[in-house]
Amino acid sequence: MxxxxxxxxxxxxxxxxxxxxxxxxxxxxxxxxxxxxxxxYEGTASPAQPEEENKTTIDIVALGDSLTVGTGDVSGKGYVQNVREKLAAVTKKQVNLIGNYGINGYKTDQLLNDLQKANGVPYGIEKADVVLLTIGGNDLFAVGQDVMNSQTNELDANKVRERLPEPMNRLEQILTRLAQLNPKAKIVYVGVYNPFYDLPEMRPASVHVQEWNDRAFDVANRFPNMVYVPTFDLFQLQFAKYMYSDHFHPNQEGYVRIADRVVQALE
Known part of the structure; x- marks a missing residue:
């Protein structure tokens, strides 16, 4: 129980x-x-999303002084149009010049003023894949006015160096502004040369030209999308062959040499 x-x-x-x-x-x-x-989660990482397909076109904006205009080139191309053609050939892409804002006689103060505006030149820069710039030759020419040493009949280096900081600072502001306007575009600053290198009394000016270029290189080196392209040596040994009759601008062949070097930097 x-x-x-x-x-x-x-x-x-x-x-x-x-x-x-x-x-x-x-x-x-x-x-x-x-x-x-x-x-x-036990599997492998999912594949990354494919990047946007590369553009089939390259848009160029050029700005600066008479070298950007192409003064001295009887063909009218200047270095800018030569860059466009040569870049199209090496990249196999359509290359468009969407704006050339070069102006004869332009100096750093004028260009800096343009870049600080709300539209116009800045708008074009923002749309570009490549920005080409020449500026500084007219500033250096102005700096060299009335600075000859009366006793030696040569440039007074001290007077030149007293005048250089102001336009050099504007150059730095210009390059910095370009990087701000378009941090993705390739920005090319084409260095200056001494257009009076063949004159013995003006050859010492090359030192100051190099000081200018050194400053440009230093600033360009701060930005990953900017490059300084030297041109001084292109005219140094065969001056007459590549300079226009005005003794200031490159001729047709001189512009082609500049364009070749720019395209090499962009490849």
Missing amino acids: NSTRTLWITIGTAALLTTALWIGGLVYAVNDVINPKPAP
Whole structure:
């Protein structure tokens, strides 16, 4: 009698435990459906999203002084159009000149003023893939006015260096502004040369030209999308062959040489 009673108690207890376990499992399962949790990550990383396809065109904006205009090139191309043609040939892409803002006689103060405006030149720069710049030759020419040493008939280096900081600082502001306007475009600053190198009394001016170029190189080196392209040596040994008759600007062949060097920097 007692054994039978104990058996039924045991069976009942087991049944209650089984029911409790079943109900607990049911609640857990329902909760997992209602509030799903992500499964532990065990696979490899999903492939990165493909980058936007490369553009099939390259848009160029050029600005600066008479070298950007192409003064001295009887073909009318100047270095800018030569760059456009040569860059198209090496990249196999359509290269468009969407704006040439070069102005004869332009100096750093004038260009800096243009870049600080809300539209116009800045708008074109923002749309460009490549920005070409020549500036500084007219500033250096102005610096060299009335600085000849009356006793030696040579440039007074001290007077020149007194005048250089102001336009050099503007050059730095110009390059910095360009980088701000378009941090993705390739910005090319074409260095200046001494257009009077063949005159013995003006050859010492090359030192100051190099000081200018050194400053430009230093500033360009701060920005990953900017490059300084030297031109001084292109005219140094065969001056007459590559200079125009005005003794200041390159001729047609001289501009081609500048363009070749710019394209090499962009490749």
